[in-house]
Amino acid sequence: MKSQLMPIWATAVFLTFFSESVSGKQCVCELKNVVPPFPMAQLDNIYTAASECNRSITPERMLEVDVLKLGLQRRLEQLEESVAVLEREDDGELYGAVSLRIIELELAEVLELMAKLNRTVHSHQQLSDATAAKLHRMVENMQELEDFDHMQVVKRQQENQRMRRDLDNCQHRLESTAQPPTPPPGHCPQGQLVNVTGPRTYSLTQYGTSYPYGAWGKDPKPAPGKENMYWLVALTSSNVFANYIRQYNSLSTIIVGVGPTDATISSSNPTTNTIQGPNVVMYGDALYYNCYNTPSVCRFNMTARTVTNVALPLSSGYNNKFPFGYLDATYVYTDMDFATDESGVWVIYTSPENFGNVIISEVLPGSPPVLGRTWQTSLHKRTVTNTFMVCGVLYATRFLNKETEEIFYSFDTETSNEHYGLRIHIKKMQTNIQSLNYNPQDRMLYMYSDAYILSYDAIFQ
Known part of the structure; x- marks a missing residue:
């Protein structure tokens, strides 16, 4: 009977067995899983949280501050130019009043842009803090889930991913850098x-x-x-x-x-x-x-x-x-x-x-x-x-x-x-x-x- 039971034992790493004979003719094996079931619900929650992060943190959203800064810079340049024109050409009468009204409107736009920039920066800070806390919880949950990985499959996958990332970074440093997001100007016959x-x-x-x-x-x-x-x-x-x-x-x-x-x-x-x-x-x-x-x-x-x-x-x-x-x-x-x-x-x-x-x-x-x-x-x-x-x-x-x-x-x-x-x-x-x-x-x-x-x-x- 031992020769028949050994293969079962070899393949059931996380199982125990109990044997008994029935009427002296049969061997009945009861296999019992001693490992608790894998918490799929916890893994689904982590996946959902990661998806929410991807939806909330987009390249377009990260560019909002840069776009607002550029717009503010342009408005300030226009305001500076309008003030310079007023200083040069103010006649103290109708022209000066019109120019002052234009400057007033431009200043209001600058203040509105500054307020929007402040709100956006504050919103990004809140998003950053919330995302950092969420990532910390996700890391803790993933570490708990790794306890179920008795065959160390996840650990080996992580090592492979780290090696791939290091190789990609090395290749990136040795061969090239990303093309500039804004094509540089110039009129070279060989291109940019x-x-x-x-x-x-x-x-x-x-x-x-x-x-x-x-x-x-x-x-x-x-x-x-x-x-x-x-x-x-x-x-x-x-x-x-x-x-x-x-x-x-x-x-x-x-x-x-x-x-x-x-x-x-x-x-x-x-x-x-x-x-x-x-x-x-x-x-x-x-x-x-x-x-x-x-x-x-x-x-x-x-x-x-x-x-x-x-x-x-x-x-x-x-x-x-x-x-x-x-x-x-x-x-x-x-x-x-x-x-x-x-x-x-x-x-x-x-x-x-x-x-x-x-x-x-x-x-x-x-x-x-x-x-x-x-x-x-x-x-x-x-x-x-x-x-x-x-x-x-x-x-x-x-x-x-x-x-x-x-x-x-x-x-x-x-x-x-x-x-x-x-x-x-x-x-x-x-x-x-x-x-x-x-x-x-x-x-x-x-x-x-x-x-x-x-x-x-x-x-x-």
């Missing part, structure tokens, strides 16, 4: 900038970690015979100044650090024509940089070894007055940032008259260089870690964490449209970015980061 991948190059310079501030890259408009050359400027004095440029014949030689050719701008550091700050660029066989101790653009001709310059507006920031930064940190002496793109050279800076917000100016090539058109933006320079230009569009980055930098802002110089909603992530290998520039020839971003040189592919739609 939608992603940055890499790094493709990641290496210390031949200086090692001695000089964390600097810049590197390729000339987008090289002189004949210099098409494959790379340049490097390391701030070798106090992380502020440099007086020479290194050039390498290829990418491999700059990575290995062999065979550089030096071009000296000045005999010592710091002195007249010394490079000040890390945000320098090479264009048309000339280096563009912030002249030492002046709010001026310097242009060093690599062939003639001569320096010419053009002054920015008198009050423009220099000598660490308006540097890039994040939180409570700044990148010293980054008052002026230079950028190259398909059209040439740009300088990005600011002044007290623009309240510390970014200003963009064209730098027209020549000896001396000349400032061209200028645009004022609403982007405060201290909230930005770096900028670069692509097809006449300024892109700005900000610090997210030690591993990620985010391209969050764009300004189109053709339309003067600004966008703050970009979410293009750059995977960092070091914490800080001292310089960042785009090369339209190979469509790559060149980064100098805590003494390391890196390059990234710019991906266009």
Whole structure:
């Protein structure tokens, strides 16, 4: 009889059996489940609560505050414009009365929007608190239900889900970031900038970690015979100044650090024509940089070894007055940032008259260089870690964490449209970015980061 009962015992893990013989001929087994029944009603309640959360927390609802903020900003701009018109043209009679009535109506709309924004924020806070409490109860209930999972099926499924999530996150960081929710402006023949991948190059310079501030890259408009050359400027004095440029014949030689050719701008550091700050660029066989101790653009001709310059507006920031930064940190002496793109050279800076917000100016090539058109933006320079230009569009980055930098802002110089909603992530290998520039020839971003040189592919739609 034992040989017949063992298979039943082996398959009934949660069952016990009792055997007895009837008339000496039959074996009767009574199987009894010692485990309480699975509480399906409790599981259904958890499923219902999760469904209610999905219905109450939608992407559209989460965007309500952003939409109201944008509307409020537009109304405030209209109100400011109406007040300015009244100040300029008030005749004290009929025109002034009409203008005051318009301002009164616009102010009422602003107050109504502010009240609606406050109600929405309060509603979202209540929803957040209620949802947090509900999620806490759901977690506790699920933990109770796991006690019924004697075969540990749920635990293994959870482990698989965690592994899948980690793999997806890793793939996301290595390959791409989500396309910006609002397509950036611009009129590039290759399309919109939608992603940055890499790094493709990641290496210390031949200086090692001695000089964390600097810049590197390729000339987008090289002189004949210099098409494959790379340049490097390391701030070798106090992380502020440099007086020479290194050039390498290829990418491999700059990575290995062999065979550089030096071009000296000045005999010592710091002195007249010394490079000040890390945000320098090479264009048309000339280096563009912030002249030492002046709010001026310097242009060093690599062939003639001569320096010419053009002054920015008198009050423009220099000598660490308006540097890039994040939180409570700044990148010293980054008052002026230079950028190259398909059209040439740009300088990005600011002044007290623009309240510390970014200003963009064209730098027209020549000896001396000349400032061209200028645009004022609403982007405060201290909230930005770096900028670069692509097809006449300024892109700005900000610090997210030690591993990620985010391209969050764009300004189109053709339309003067600004966008703050970009979410293009750059995977960092070091914490800080001292310089960042785009090369339209190979469509790559060149980064100098805590003494390391890196390059990234710019991906266009």
